[in-house]
Amino acid sequence: MSDQPFALLLAGPTASGKSALALALAERLGGTVINADSMQVYGGLRAITARPDAAEEARAPHRLYGVHDAGTAASVAWWRGQALAEMAAARLPILCGGTGLYFNALTEGLSEIPPVPPEAREEARGLLAALGPAALHARLAEADPDTAARLRPSDSQRLARAWEVWRGTGRGMAAWQAVPGTGPAQRDGVAWRFAAIRLDPPRDALRAAIGQRWQGMLAAGAVEEVAALVARGLDPTLPAMRAHGVPEIAAALRGEISMEEAGRRACLATGQYTKRQATWFRHRPLAGATDTHTIHARVAGQEQFSESEWAEIIAFIDRRR
Structure with a gap:
């Protein structure tokens, strides 16, 4: 034991x-x-x-x-x-x-990702609803290519989360995940x-x-x-x-x-x-x-x-x- x-x-x-x-x-x-x-x-x-x-x-x-x-x-x-x-x-x-x-x-x-402002979360959900996951993935690939490369274009929940983190903290999830948590x-x-x-x-x-x-x-x-x-x-x-x-x-x-x-x-x-x-x-x-x-x-x-x-x-x- x-x-x-x-x-x-x-x-x-x-x-x-x-x-x-x-x-x-x-x-x-x-x-x-x-x-x-x-x-x-x-x-x-x-x-x-x-x-x-x-x-x-x-x-x-x-x-x-x-x-x-x-x-x-x-x-x-x-x-x-x-x-x-x-x-x-x-x-x-x-x-x-x-x-x-x-x-x-x-x-x-x-990873110790800071809290995301409500407006960033609302923006992510709104884009997901308006564009669909594939188009949101394309936008994420332009803004945060390192995180987008890890996500499937159909994974709507994680795409929305990645977008809100990027918009709300100024850094992508891949960058945050590289920091010891x-x-x-x-x-x-x-x-x-x-x-x-x-x-x-x-x-x-x-x-x-x-x-x-x-x-x-x-x-x-x-x-x-x-x-x-x-x-x-x-x-x-x-x-x-x-x-x-x-x-x-x-x-x-x-x-x-x-x-x-x-x-x-x-x-x-x-x-x-x-x-x-x-x-x-x-x-x-x-x-x-x-x-x-x-x-x-x-x-x-x-x-x-x-x-x-x-x-x-x-x-x-x-x-x-």
Whole structure:
């Protein structure tokens, strides 16, 4: 046993079964599941983001699920601060999600970017809405080519963030990120130790799971959730309004497409996103983790692990904490 505090990272693409595995581990090991998914932090999106339901949350402690209002964007820095507080209070923190930037914020740290004036943020959102992400990317490439080179032209949220940082601070995000920042996560001045379990199921199994997940979301009230969001008149560029399934169901509610077509589009978009997630975790390993145990064979949670598989998972964790 080390004097350093220990936390487990549980990462993988959407619909790979992370939540089910995290819950099972929390029950077996007395852990606390801490959300590391950038969409599941928002309130009012339990069904559409396939968050753990009330019965699952009652079986083991769950933190940072549905805690941020959908009407404002939750920053990585905000999440990091909340996660560190929850980790300090947990016997075994199990950080569960598919957002690589969240994990990196803990294991590598964040750049100390100054607060951005509201007018810069409003300008960025306005340009994104008026021009679209590709045109905003082109403008960013002229103003801040180093940052633009790191971003996909379709990544609207990060493009808007990059524009507001450049306009609001006079320096681009790439320049800020080159300056030493917070450093890896610590508790009482002692660095956290991390080990990771990564889910990487076969593509065909993941595609099937995405389809099943969509049907489960509908049955759990996803349409009603999206209707409530739409009724608030929220900015469509907000992260919560771009969660997979929200734009598609909103279009169906407006009568622009059928609900069947909404499902087809949402599952397609989710599948494309999972490819990017899998690529991230394969080619950019979870930096800061002492070791990573990868599960390839299945979508976790769809069937029970055998006792030998459980023994291997538990032994991996025990050897590293």
